[in-house]
Amino acid sequence: MRSIRPIPRSALPDVMSVRVPLADGTFEEPVLICNVRFERVQRVSGDDHRSADAGAGTVFVDAVNSIGAFDVPAGSRVAVGGRSMMVDESHACCDLFGRVHHWELKVR
Numbered sequence: 619m620r621s622i623r624p625i626p627r628s629a630l631p632d633v634m635s636v637r638v639p640l641a642d643g644t645f646e647e648p649v650l651i652c653n654v655r656f657e658r659v660q661r662v663s664g665d666d667h668r669s670a671d672a673g674a675g676t677v678f679v680d681a682v683n684s685i686g687a688f689d690v691p692a693g694s695r696v697a698v699g700g701r702s703m704m705v706d707e708s709h710a711c712c713d714l715f716g717r718v719h720h721w722e723l724k725v726r
Contacts, residue, residue, distance in 0.1 A: 621713045621714070621715060621717065621719075622713045622714075622719050624680050624681070624682035624683045624719070624720075625655070625678065625680040625683055625720055626683070627653050627683045629655060630653035630654055630655050630678070630680060630683055630684060631653075631655065632653075632654050632655055632656050632677075632698050632699060633650060633651070633652050633653075633654070633698070634650070634651045634654045634656070634677060634679075634696050634697065634698045635648040635649070635650055635696065635697040635698075636648065636649050636650075636651060636690055636694055636695075636696050637649075637694060637695040637696070638690070638691060638694050639691070639693045639694060639695075645694075645695055648697075649686065649688075650686055651679060651684055651685065651686045651687055651688075651690075652684065652685040652686060653680065653683050653684045653685055654677055654678060654679050654680075654684050654698070655677070655678040656675055656676075656677050656698040656699060656725075657675050657676050657677075657678070658673075658674070658675040659674050659675045659676070673701065673703065673726060674703075674724075674725060674726040675724075675725055676722055676723065676724055676725070677696065677698060677722075677723040677725055678720055678721070678722060678723075679720060679721040679722075679723065680719075680720045681717070681718045681719055681720055681721075684720075687721070689708065689710060689718075689721060690705055690708055690721065690723055691705070691708060692705050692706060692707055692708050693705060696723070696725060698725075703725040703726060704725065704726055705723050705724070705725055706724045706725065706726055707723070707724040708721060708722075708723050708724075709721065709722045709723075709724075
């Protein structure tokens with residue numbers, strides 16, 4: 619039985635800067651992860667002055683093809699495409715053998 623193939627690099631066009639939170643409330647120096655994919659999600663906003671919020675989404679980080687990939691913890695600050703966002707959730711998606719295939723980061 620073969621493992622799942624990595625996400626192709628052609629599907630990972632973005633670069634992400636990650637700042638992991640420290641215990642004192644500050645953040646570590648930024649670390650780059652190259653070859654990620656940011657998919658924006660648009661939702662109706664609860665703000666009376668805006669009809670939609672387009673700052674949230676999911677960042678896909680491949681375990682093989684994303685250069686510098688690591689398990690980004692929730693609470694980290696990330697920047698993709700000029701947007702600074704907070705990681706609300708980090709989910710490791712594993713193959714049938716329990717190896718991480720990719721991570722999905724829910725950001726806002």
